[in-house]
Amino acid sequence: MADREKNTPGASNISNKSTTNISRPKLKDLIAERRKQKLTDSNQSELMDPFEAVNKYKSNVERRTGYVEEESPEHFCKWDPLYPENAERVACPKRRLAALKLRERCVNIVPTELPDRAFLKLHTKNLYEKLKAIRSVTDDQLEHESSKFDSVYFTQHTFSAAKLAAEAAIALTLEVAKGNLKNGFALIRPPGHHAMVDEFCGYCFLNNVALAAQTAIDEGLAKKVLIVDHDVHHGQGIQRMFYDRNDVLYFSIHRYEHGLFWPNLRESESDYVGEGAGKGYNINIPLNETGLTDADYLAIVLNVLLPVAYEFKPDLILISAGYDSALGCPEGEMLVTPHFYSHLITLLSGLANGKIVVCLEGGYFPESVAEGVACTLKALLGDACHPISAKPEINSSLIEVINNTKYFLRDYWECFKQDSLFSYPKNVELQNCLDVDKTSEHLSCLSYKFVPKEMTEFETTGFYPIRTEDEVKMYLKMVNDLRNEYLITGEKPNVVGYVYDDFLLKHKPAGDHGNIPERPERLLEIIKTFDQFDLLKRCKKIQESDRDPAKWIKIVHQENYAGDILAQKNVEQRPDWFFNADTAKCVLKCVSNILSLAESIHEGHVRSGVAVVRPPGHHACFDEASGFCFVNNVVIAAEYLIREKNYKRILIVDFDIHHGNGTQRLTYDKKEIMYISIHRFDKAKYFPFSPEANYTYTGEKEGDGYNINIPFNKGNKTEHDYWTVWLKLVLPLAYSYNPEFVIVSAGFDAAYFDPLGNGYKLTPEIYGHFVQTLKPLACGKLLVALEGGYHLESTALSMTMCAKALLGDDLPVPKLSGKVDPDTRETIQNVLSVHQEKWKVLRVNKKIAGFSCTEEEQQLLEEACREEMCKKGTVENLRRMFKKNIKNVE
Template identity: 40%
Template sequence: MDNQIKIKLTTSDLIAARKKEYLETNMKNCKLYDHVQDDFKNARSFIDKKIKQTGIVHDDQFSNHLCIWDSNYPENPQRYESIIKRCNELGLIERCIQIPCRNATNGELLYKHTQEIIDILKSTDNVQETKLLEILSSKFDAVYFHPSTYKQCLLATGSSIELVKAICENKIQNGMAFIRPPGHHAMKSEFCGYCFFNNVAIAAEYVLRHYSVSKILIVDWDVHHGQSTQQMFYDDSRVLYFSIHRYENGEFWPNLRESDWDFTGSGDGQGFNINVPLNSTGMTDTDYLAIFHQILLPVASEFQPDLIMISSGYDAALGCPEGEMEITPACYAHLVNSLLNFGCGRVAVLLEGGYCLKSLAEGAALTLRSLLRDPCPLLDKTGSPCNSIIETIHNVIFAHQKYWKCFQTEVLLSPTYKAVSLYSFNDEPLSVFPTANCYPTQDETKVDEFSVLQHLISETQLLNIKNKVCLSYDLIMDQKHESSESGHPECPGRISAILNMFNTFQLTSRLLILKSREAKESELFLAHSKEHVDEMSNLHKLTLSELSDKEKCYDSVYLTVDTYKVSTLATGCLLQVIDSVINNESSSGVAVIRPPGHHAENDIACGFCIFNSVAIGASYALNKFGLKRIMILDWDIHFGNGTMRAFRSDPRVLYISIHRYQNAKFFPCSEEGSHKATGSDSGEGYTINIPWNKNGMGDAEYISVMHNIILPVAYEFCPELVLVSAGFDAAVGDPLGGCKVTPECYGHLTHCLSSLANGKVILALEGGYNIDAVSYCMTMCTKALLGDPLPPLDLEYPICKHAQNTLKRVVNVQKKYWSCFKPFHYERRNSEF
């Protein structure tokens, strides 16, 4: 790149130029008759939205239904009993609100079933002749009848309705139903696959008929395809059915062609049926997370459901003989957590399958913990998704590109990609079905899975920390260190404005307020030279004229007699938060501090920044607590040159920055902010820059970066602590950033991070110069850490071409370092680089 002449501007020149650009850009998109836009209306509408309790459905009657003639039948009472036992061991049930169980009415059953099939089941009620029950069972695929089956099915369905009713009536935030028998195979006029009435489908239909719910997302991760649920909503655009299931090109039960990726819905429901068929066994957490990151989360973000219902089978869990998959119980907590920021947190989880008692009980219990907003347990580092999953992901995106704008990019899928279905099942259907010994059993050679499972359970750290979020600040930072230039954006008032907004949203009383302190010199030396620290510590001795002269030595920095005190307070407050979080006094934390820090380098102040608080904090955590992996996410609109340089050769710190770049013409005008910069020496690959070369980026672009780059890399890196350089100058209305990210989007980004590092996520205020925007943004982030419902997003998909190009460039550079990028295939065009 040719050397460019850089003209040094005063701060006032810089502000004026940015304001002019912002106004000109927005005026072009404005009509004279437009009303004044309220950018914070959505955030403000959630002022009273606070997380409610979790509901639970359970009843000992769910242990009655069993197979009289086959004691080894996998769908048995021990499934329910093992779950309740494990939940009690973890003290989970007592933390939930008990939802009363009831029987479904005949009218409710008729929502999705014929009267004839209802009557057949009713005819078995209290029938004691075992032979008659077994003969009837032989007429259906993989079911058995017990004298109590009819009543237990009524109870399961009715209780499922009660759970979703309680959620829709705002009596509870979310909930889980420990019910049996399962339901997602029960068809309109046929019993099937251990199922009699479709609990999820009937409950969903009930909600659609009785409440102001117009969009429901049903996620079915049972290892068997829930063909009945698919059939019942196949032409209904109000219900998005998403199923991940073992398929093996049709060779796995229920052996249906309609379970493949190219069955996408019909009529009004086209595009609202998404099948993710698994064509090999042994799928791991890596594979399931890839499905979520590349398919489900983008679609859910675009669909924006009013309610989420999960057909929660645990037969893909490690040790289950039916699924032969290797999903860890802890992974289910992560899957659930990733869905909790949709639908204002309204999530209903209903038990389906799962036939290894150990992994079933653990998976269900950790799912409930996630609903209770306990931190997600750490997973092992993820790796590369298997080739079979990559092909499936591409096939699904290929099939749904025309329906979902989030897929209408060339980021993941080449425009030349062609998909082919390979259905191969040719067996003739049976007219009489076996009634005993008709199910997979645990292969003795798989006994090692049980020892692995037991080790996983015993080694998984389950944290339940009393204080969800801690807060550190000091009003001295808000009263001192003010520029002599009128209208300087980095000004006192930013902190008090945030604290006032916390009070308005009634957050303060819910936070653990930490005592502030100044950072010690030895702590400052973790990221800065002695010369720089000494120079700043002596500022109080200078006259105003001398301070003014010294400012000229720096790029966009002002200095006062209070600079050192305020800057050490900023750093010290962040260190207080780090202590609280790492010592498990708090789950997560927020440091409302100024001045910002991420531009400050080892030996020089820069860009309003004196000491690099986040860089000091990361080094502090590495040294004091012996952490091995820290992720820093810097979403300030300006590239954090100081933080990047502090760790560019250190593989213990993953630095990810989303910033406006403009081909190195946007402050700090450094080519180190390019996508090509990846770190150096042993730290190569641990710097990821996501540079925007155009202004105007909004929620869709930032959410896409989170799903496609940040989360996949973060799960592969497996941080023990996440530090966020939380600048809000990409927010809508900021005079410097020129972007349009909403406060609620920052909340959603924060929630996405909450699944990492055992929930140890810390936000440190950096930039952001529209005080209203900064206040709402930090408030939404804090609400996310508290587990509060977040406003839904209105995402403008597909993301703009400039953003698509940025994502492709980043992946192309980073793919040699991170195996999670293996699914990304596209043709490199020389003109793009």
């Protein structure tokens, strides 16, 4: 019983003022005391003010999106009118941007001419002069000159076109890096990511993105640059330029097919991770099948890109935007929809203060390119993302690639060290030592099938695929159908609403009930902090509507129970449940406020919003409540949207440190509501002390699989632990469910100094990034409702970060390079074990063999195994044979 009381909201620990001080501890005194204790280097971080980062983000400078274009119509293949790299690649997107009036919303950038030395940062003088010399080549010699290079054509205008494209990319990047612009799009050609230090290649002459990155670094505007390349062809030019450096992280998703797809390079494989100081800073995702979809590409983003990007913490992000990965492109043969690119931008926008520059690379189906460009630019402008398709499972070959990549990067990034390794060859009987369970285990086995040919000259025409007329019609229809879908959902302005009412302050303990943490000051502190951060001026206050909140309370809760609560009959005060003469009115006002906000979001008056309300609700069950909760605010809002507004899928994400037992019970048999809860469990010894908070409780009847508990059992958690489960579990499940509306039960009692958090240490900024990464879902329809959180400053700053994320403001990035708690890893595995069958997207996560090999080496290993069996040898002999490939198995 002592353990139960210790962790119960409002129980015996409430009277202990030293542990429940609602005001912020004096950091100077804390630091002085810790210094007296002669802290070791390992815990020096405890000296830091956990609120320092967010307090630097009080002011928000409104910055706009930049736009620059270079169509270069005089750069075209004179001898081949079907050549895919042509001016229509820019002209078609220009028409689409004009139709959507997107350019008018941007700041147009006019590049200035740069001296030759600007291009010699990464290219040799010989290459640059060779490009210059093309200006004087006669028409009848152009094709011959072009045949000296792989997939290149020249005209007398190629030099000026390439120079203008690079100047445009550099000019836009500098404006963004300086902070004059929020972000920007460069609609330019010719592309650049295949251009190498001393060689032209793949329609590319000067490496636009690489030069932009180098210039920003040289001018002291960025110390760390992330380059994300989603062109379907590997950008070997960028890779080679930064391969031995750790100030540029190059991340490429490209078609590979074991080397059979152009540029047919062995270095495009996932084991090419950089060299020297650059080890770990070159990341290849080589795709071995065509027809991959949004869900496949999203799996790459969630499982590899976001974990590394957040650990790297770039100052600037450059996107090599090749839309040949989009549906319809004959060179890519993928099925990525245009709106995937808007999700990518939004998911990355929480990093680098939103400093993202997108530069056009490939893309050879003009209408698909146009829609991809439009969706990317809309995301840069802060428009809502259209939902993307999330098929039930991920391509099996991609799962292999993702796990290969994690294996080869494991030594360099903490985020990949949490994945379990297993011994290989296995320490079992000899005939089974090479067995791999394909469903749960992964062996990194690489294959390179391309046989290079000796080339005296390269083809200059007819080497590219061409769509048939019927194929063109089919893909045009697909693009137009998507455009119509986007129009149906409509554009909603990025207005953030909020609800708050002074009347809610009247709910407070009657008489002296000790230092009870659920008090009116929680709301006052949030509103005061909103004002300090200028959020009250920038958000729209939603007026209370005239619907009957009592009706909706009785729809969700047992009628007699609801009646007693509203009449304040048959209820007794207890440490975690208090009331006074105004409590019933406050309960009604709270529900009315949250319903008003939900309706306002639904109607499109605001895109999203925050509910600064109390009393909280997620512990309120059908006919009973506890934990300061009377009625379940978020479930009432969800039921209202389902019954009144015909929503079919509502996601509730609950990151309060306490399990929302009421929310679980009220939604347990519903598929219309997915409930995901991250909470402290301690094997049912933490409030609300119910075994129902364990991972084994997954829902029942139609709701089976729609209840996801993520319970922590041991130790105090940090943002490393929460962010890991967020990327591995919360976001994949959320995307798979494809909600039409998202509600966040925002409890901040896992934050620093919270009296009920018992040592959990989340910073305010991590909560902002939770909301930032939920924004792409449900067309941005997102409602953040206050639940717990009892340290005034940490709660107020955390809710402020959530609101700033909804507004699209810059966010400080949490420090996410620490180690993940073993208990967290165990929790993840437990949740995966019960939910992988229904939510197949989770099958990406496998145990990885502490061994890698080529196909040839695997065959040798099998032969050696057979020989050892004949000799009655041991597995250790086999392990010694391939020792160079074996990683330490934890």
